[in-house]
Amino acid sequence: MPAPATPYHNRSQLLRGIKFWESRGYRVKVAEGIAARDGYLAGSAEGRARDLMACFEDPQIDAIQCLQGGYGSNHLLPFLDYDVIAANPKPLIGYSDITSLHVAIRQRTGLVTFYGPGLIAMSAPEATSFTQDRLISVLRDGGQGPVPADPDDPFLLTLHGGRVTAPLVGGDLWELRETLATPWEVATDGALLFFEEVNVPTWQIDGMLAQLTHAGKLQQVAGVVVGQMAGCDWARDRASYPSTKSLEDVLEHYLSPLGVPVLYGLPLGHGTSLATIPLGVRATLDAGKQELIIEESGLTARSAQAD
Structure with a gap:
């Protein structure tokens, strides 16, 4: 288990996660530099990259769960050996800042990775059994089938109808x-684009979607899955922006005109519950039926995208 981004704050966060896995019959191997510190980073970029590479190269390790997100995973990208990673396929699990690794590894190696909780989020006192059980289930069977709705708030919003597999x-x-x-x-x-965010004002969501639009990243997508946008709606900053648009206004403005299926609200992200999903596999989005179905096992499939 490496720390590619932010380090743990209290050692008990690490120990709690180890206990979680061991209580379920698994063995945990901690990366050599897990306790390294460089301010808000878990050590130097080179050191964090070495730890991640060591996890891929170690034949005793079957899956790699990152400690947590936070900040700094993008620092590792120039120091990774993508040929070695491709030759040692195994699940990489993490979310939030770990997105940098998901994107680079998929595109450079063709490997499937898993958008799911890091060790700290999975074992925190507030972690739900939904999050924990979903992670274990996906690591056992690959995640094929419908992605479950949030058990506490199953409401989903269709921003544009249609069905697509990509x-x-x-x-x-x-x-x-x-x-x-x-x-x-x-x-x-040609991809089914998934995104989520946390604690970012609505006007910044607008800015990010505008930049992706200007960069040509939204115009050719096959569909869009918007996960949880926790703490991103207008109420968060209404004192400063009393007349701001709602988050739904912004999402509709950028996504509905694309003319592709768009679904908002699955438990993918920084909400109370997180449904682990494989990235790089084929999935079917039926926005009318409000379903996202994973068509391939993340444990056996290879992504269609590799440089």
């Missing part, structure tokens, strides 16, 4: 935007 790509909206004009720029043409 490779599922994406992650955190901020991190997707950060890939632009880099060697790891996210490839979205």
Whole structure:
């Protein structure tokens, strides 16, 4: 288990996660630099990259769950050996800032990765059994089938109807935007684009979607899955922007005119519950029926996208 981004704050966060897996019969191997510190980063970029590469190369490790997101995963990208990663396929699990790794590894190696909770989020006191059980289930069977709705709030919003089957790509909206004009720029043409975000004002969501539009990243998508946008609606900053648009207004403005299926509200992101999904596999979005169906096992499929 590596820490590609932000380190743990209290050692108990790490120990709680280890206990979670061991109580379920699994063995946990912690990366050598797990306790490294460089301010808000879990050590140097080179050191964090070495830890991640060591996890891929270690034949005793069957799956790699990142400690958490936070910030800094994009620092690792120049230091990764993508040929070695491709030769040692295994599930990589993480969300939020780990988006940088999901995008680069999929596009450079063709491997499927898993958008799911890091060790700290999975084992935190507030973590739900839905999040935990979904992660274990997907790691066992590959995640094929319908992505479940949030058990506490199953309401979904269709922003544009239709049905499409395409490779599922994406992650955190901020991190997707950060890939632009880099060697790891996210490839979205013909893809089913998924994104989510947390604690970002609506006007910044507007700005990120505008930039993706200007960069040509939305015009050729096959469909869009908007996950949870926790803390992003207008009420968060209404004192400063009393007449601002709602989050739904902004999403409709950029996504509905694309003319492709668009569904909003599945438990994918920083909400109370997180449904782990494989990225890079074929998935079917039926926005009219409000369903996202994973068509391939993330444990056996390879992404269609590789440089």
